[in-house]
Amino acid sequence: MNDSFVHFTHADLLSIAPEIALLVAGCLILLVEAFAPALRRWFATIALAGVAVSLYFLVNAPAGTTFGGRYDTSPLTVFVGLFLGAAAVLAILVSRPYLERAGEERGEFYALLLWGHLGVSLMTRGLDLILIFIGLETLSLAFYVLAGFFRRVAASSEAGLKYFLTGAFGSAFTLYGIALLFGASGGTKLEELVRPGLGGNPAVAFGLLFLLVGFGFKMSLAPFHAWAPDVYQGMPTPAVAYLSVAPKGAALLVLFRVFSAVFQDGLPDRFRAGLAALAILSMTLGNVVALAQRDAKRLLAYSGIAQMGYVTIALVVFGRDALAAALVYFCAYLVSNAGAFAAVSALYRDETKAHPVALLAGAGRRAPFAAAVFALCLFSLAGIPATAGFIGKFFLFKAALEKGFYALALIGVANSLVSIGYYLKVVYILYMRDPVETEAPPALALADRLALALCAAGILAIGIFPSTVWEVARHAAATLPFAGP
C-alpha cells in the first residue's frame, strides 16, 4: 500500500474541490455569525453560493478516479451531484423564510445543512467503504443536530435524541458490515470486492446484509423505518425536505455500487428474494399506515417509506438499466417530495407545533399557490400521468417487467392504488373542506414561492418531456464502476 493519503496531487484536489467549497461555505457562515451578526440575512445567500460553487467544480472536474482509486468523478457522480445539489438548493430556499418565521435565524442551521450535504456527497463519490462510512457519519452528525434544532421544543429534542440513538445503531451495523467485508476481501476499496467467488463467502454475505441494514435505515426502508415519522415531525421542515430525499438517493447508489462490485454475474437468488421482500414490505407498510395519519409530516414520512419500497424494485432488478430507472425515479421523487415539504413549510404558521392535516382545510382558497403546488406534488407522488411521478414509475415498472418481475410490478401498482387514498385525502382537505382557521396563513415569501415554482416546473417538465432526463440518466448509469456486463 503505497498510495498514501498524504500525497495529494493536483487532480486529487480538483476532484474534491466541490466538497471543499461546501466546507468553506459552512465555515464562512459560522464566522459571519460570530463576527458580523448583522449580516445574518445573507446566510442563505452564502449557502446558495457555496452550493453553486460546489456544483461548478463538480461539473468541471476531470473524469476519472482519484486518491488511488478511492474517489469517483464520472457522469454518474455528476448526475447524482446535481440531484443532491438541487435538493440542497430547495432546502436552503425554504429555510430562510422558515427560520425567519420561527425566529431562529441561526447560522449553524445552514452550516450543518451544508456539511450534511458534504457528507452525502462523499457517500456518492467514495469508492472505498471507509470513505463512504465517513460520508455517512458526517451526514448523520449534522442531521442529528438539525433534528434537535429547536432546543426549547420538546418534540424537536425528542426527534434529535431518537434520530441519534437509532442512527448510531444503524451506523454500527454499517461499520460491522464493512469490517466483515474487509475481513473477507482484505481491502476496503470497492475494486477489491471484485473477485470471483467472493459472493459465496458467508462473511461477505453477512457483511452485505449488515450494510443493507445500515443503508436501509438511511433510506427508511421498512422494517428499518420506525425513526422516520418521529424525526420528520420534530425536525425543521426544510431540513426534512433535504433529509427525506438526498441521503436516500445516496444510500441506494451505495448499495448499487457495493452489490454490483461483489455480484458480477447478477444478484444471487437469496439476495434477490430478500430485497424483494424489503421492497414489498416497505411499499405495503408505508402505504397502509399512511392511510391512518393525521399529521402532514408523518403522512409524508410514511409516503416516503412507501416510495423507497418502489425504488428498491430497481435494486432487485439490478443492472445498469435498473440504476438508470432508479435515477429517474429519484429525480421525480426530489421535485415531488421536496415540493411537498416546501409547501408544508409555507402553509403552517407555527413552526414549533404539530402539523395536523386538518389545519390545511380551505388552504386552496387561503393560499392558492402553495396549495396548488402541494396538490400537484401529491398527484406526482401518486404517479398520475403528465407528472414526474408517473415517469418515475413508468421506467421502474418497465425495468421490472423487462426482467420478468411480474409479481413485483403488480404489487407495485396495487400499492399505487392504495396510496391514492391518502394523497387524495390531503387534496380533499386542501380544496373541499371548509377552513377551520379563519386567519390567513403567512404571506408567501419570495424564496418559498421560488422553491415551489421550481418544484412545480420540475414536476411538469419531467412529466411532459421525459426523454432528456432518461437519456442523461442512462448515460450516467452506464458509468457505474465495477458492475458486471
Next chain:
Amino acid sequence: MDALLHDHLLTLVVFIPAAGAALLLLFPRSAEGAARNLALAVSILDLAVSLPLWTRFALTQEGFQFREKLAWVPQLGISYSVGIDGISLLLVLLTTVLTPVALLFSLTHVEKEVRGYSIAFLILETGMLGSLVALDLVLFYVFWEVMLVPMYFIIGIWGGPRRIYASMKFFLFTMAGSLLMFLAILFIAIRYHAATGLWSFALEDVTRLTFTGYTETLLFFAFALAFAIKVPVFPVHTWLPDAHTEAPTAGSIILAGVLLKLGVYGYLRFALPLFPDAALRYAWLVGLLGVIGVVYGALVAYAQHDMKRVVAYSSVSHLGLVVVGVGAFTTMSLSGAVLQMINHGLSTGALFLLVGVLYERRHTRELDAYGGIAAVVPVTTALFLIATLSSIGLPGLNGFVGEFTILLGTWLSPHRWWAMAAATGVVLSAIYMLTLVQRVFWNPFANEANRTLTDIRPSEFIAAATLVVLMVWIGVRPNDVLDRIRPAVETLQKSVAARQIAEAGR
C-alpha cells in the same frame, strides 16, 4: 396557412381548451364573469375549429385521417401520434358540442370558484379529446388518466352533499382499472421490443404482435377491465350513480355524454385490434354483461325516486345495449353501437341538463316533489319530452335508429338471444322514462311551490335546443352519421379477421 391548419387541425382541437385554461390561470380569482365568458368562448372556438373535421373528412378513405406523428420519447418509441377515423370523428364532435353546452348551462348556475371550475372543465375537454385521437398507447394512457383529475375536482368541489364520497369512489374505481392497463401497455411494448429489437408504443406497430392464448387472455382482461369500469359494465358500475347524483349538472352532462363513451371507444380502438382472439373468445361474456346491464339498469332505474338517479341508471341500461352491439361484432351492430353512443350523449346530456334546470329552481330532484308542472313550464316540458322520446327510441328521433341497428345487427349475429333479451330494455326504458315524465310534469299538483316555477332561461334554452336539433337531425338523416361510421367499423372488422388468420396460420 390553410395547409398548415389542415395538417395540425387535431392538435389545435385538442389543445385549444388547454391553452384557454392556461390563459385563465393568469386571470385574478375575482374576475369570475370574465372567467366564465372566456371558458365558454374557448369551448365555442374549439367547436368551430373542430367543424372542418366533419367537412374535410374523406368518406371513402381507409384508415386514420388528419394524422400527425412526432417523436415524444424517441428512445422508447413513444410518439405524439394522433389521427381519427369515423368512430373518433363523431366522438370528438360530440365532445366539442357538449362542452360548450355544459358551460352554457353553468353560466348561470355556478357561483363558487368560477375560475377554478372553468379551468377544470377546459382541462377535462383536452383530456377527453386527447384520448379520442391518440394512436399511441402511452399518449392515450396519459390523456385517459389526466381526465380523472379535473373530473375529481368538479365532483368534489362543485358537487352535491355526498360529493366527497362520490368523487373519491369515482377516482379509485377508474384508477383501479387503469393501473392494470398501464402494466399491460408496458408489457406489450417490451414484447414488441423482444420481437423486433425496436421500441414502439404506436398502435399500428404493436397490433402486429401476436400473443399466446394465455398471455393474450390476461392482457385482454387488463385492458377490458379498465374500459368496463369506465363504461360502466355491470358489476363494476356502482361508482356511476353516486358520481352522477353528486356531480354538478354540467359535470353529469360531460360524464354521461363523453366520459362513459370512452370505455367503449377504448375497447373498440385498443382491446379489439390488439387481442382479437381473446376478444372474440370472450364475446359471450361481453354480450352477457351487456344484457345484464340493459335489464338490471332499467329495473333499478324504475325503482329510483331521484330524477338524476333515474337518468344515471338509464345510462347503465343504454350503455349495456351498446356493449351488446360491440359483443355481437357484426358490421351493423357495431355501427349501431357507435351511433348509439352519440345518441346517448345527446339525449342523456339533454336530460341531465333539463333535470338541472328544474333542480336549480326547486333545489330538489325528488320525483314526488314535482307533478303537474307542464302548464307552468311548457318549454322545459316540451324539451324534456323530446329528450325522453329520443332516449326511449321513438322513430323519427335518433335513439330509434341506434337501437334498431344494434338489435338488428345482433339478431343477424350468432347470438340471437342477446337481441331478444336486450329488446326488453327498450320496452322497460319506455316504462321508467314515461313514468318519470308523467310524475314530474303531468300528475296532479302535489306542491304549491311548483306554481311559481319559472320557465327555462334563454341560455339554458340554447343549450338544450342545440341538442334537440341534433337529435332530430340524426333521427331524420341517420346516414350522414352512419356513412362515416361504417368504413371505420369495416376496417376494424377486417383487421381483426386478418389477425385471426395470421394467428391461425401460426
